Amino acid sequence: MKTPLVLEIKCNSLDDGPGIRSVVFFKGCPLSCIWCHNPESKRVPTEISFDEQSCIGCGTCTKFCTQGALNIQNRYYIDREKCNLCFKCVEHCPAKAITRVGVEMTHEEILKKVLADKPFYDISGGGVTLSGGEATLCTEWVGRLAQMLHENGVKVLVETCGFFNYELAAEHLLPYVDGIFCDIKIYDREKHKKYCGVYNDRILENFRRMYDDREKYGYSIMPRVPLIPDITDTDENLTAIAEYMQLVGVEKTDLLPYNPTWYSKNDKLGVQLSGELEKLTGWQSKEKTEHARQIFLSRNIKC
Ligand code: SF4
Numbered sequence: 159m160k161t162p163l164v165l166e167i168k169c170n171s172l173d174d175g176p177g178i179r180s181v182v183f184f185k186g187c188p189l190s191c192i193w194c195h196n197p198e199s200k201r202v203p204t205e206i207s208f209d210e211q212s213c214i215g216c217g218t219c220t221k222f223c224t225q226g227a228l229n230i231q232n233r234y235y236i237d238r239e240k241c242n243l244c245f246k247c248v249e250h251c252p253a254k255a256i257t258r259v260g261v262e263m264t265h266e267e268i269l270k271k272v273l274a275d276k277p278f279y280d281i282s283g284g285g286v287t288l289s290g291g292e293a294t295l296c297t298e299w300v301g302r303l304a305q306m307l308h309e310n311g312v313k314v315l316v317e318t319c320g321f322f323n324y325e326l327a328a329e330h331l332l333p334y335v336d337g338i339f340c341d342i343k344i345y346d347r348e349k350h351k352k353y354c355g356v357y358n359d360r361i362l363e364n365f366r367r368m369y370d371d372r373e374k375y376g377y378s379i380m381p382r383v384p385l386i387p388d389i390t391d392t393d394e395n396l397t398a399i400a401e402y403m404q405l406v407g408v409e410k411t412d413l414l415p416y417n418p419t420w421y422s423k424n425d426k427l428g429v430q431l432s433g434e435l436e437k438l439t440g441w442q443s444k445e446k447t448e449h450a451r452q453i454f455l456s457r458n459i460k461c
């Protein structure tokens with residue numbers, strides 16, 4: 159059984175489903191959306207991150223690096239070609255400016271951490287959200303976690319990009335899930351490939367199957383559309399998605415207004431972004447969001 163790395167477990171979240179929730183973020187995603195809000199979650203292996211804003215310039219880290227990988231002249235501070243991921247610098251950084259991205263955790267360790275907040279889930283109608291990266295990347299392992307949560311009386315919600323093996327999910331994950339948030343980003347398959355790295359046939363098919371199977375497995379499902387300037391928020395794309403949703407029978411969707419704060423996160427990972435992405439550094443206007451909403455409302459899809 160493939161085991162995912164855990165990026166973070168965020169407690170007391172009010173943004174990732176109903177009520178008070180703990181969110182388990184897994185590392186690794188089969189898509190590579192150019193605007194990804196969690197770039198640290200894109201790649202599967204462990205990484206190292208440097209946050210310039212937190213660094214106090216004490217130089218402690220350099221005393222522990224045997225690879226000569228740390229250099230203030232380097233725009234990203236860490237030379238990832240030289241770094242062997244020993245994480246000695248992480249252990250000794252007093253400001254937590256250098257951090258390890260992705261850790262192994264057992265089912266039991268995750269369960270112990272999230273069950274501590276069960277009284278809050280119960281009182282608020284909340285639970286645990288499995289997110290990413292892509293929560294279904296290691297379907298069997300994550301399904302086992304969902305089953306354990308389910309057996310402990312915790313409501314489980316999965317956030318997914320929809321790109322997974324449906325048969326595997328139907329066997330190992332869907333029976334233990336109470337809610338699904340599934341992104342529908344771009345309808346045109348060539349544009350989906352261009353901006354998200356894969357064709358969207360499997361995503362559209364999986365969403366339709368999840369929607370049809372919602373009563374069989376007893377979960378609710380919400381499609382979500384991220385509004386990315388001039389990429390997903392065009393009239394052409396939103397109209398095509400709304401028409402697809404109508405065909406599937408969707409009555410309600412969530413629109414996710416664009417948030418540009420992901421942009422600077424790439425620096426921490428030593429990832430240089432291309433000039434094409436410069437246009438994605440601004441906030442989205444309320445008018446644009448409202449215009450997008452009207453496209454769905456006019457097709458009787460609430461949002
Ligand atoms: S992880 Fe190890 S090799 Fe990499 S920068 Fe830190 S101390 Fe150097």
Ligand code: SF4
Binds near residue numbers: 251
């Ligand atoms: S130990 Fe941490 S705070 Fe000190 S220089 Fe290194 S990264 Fe910056």
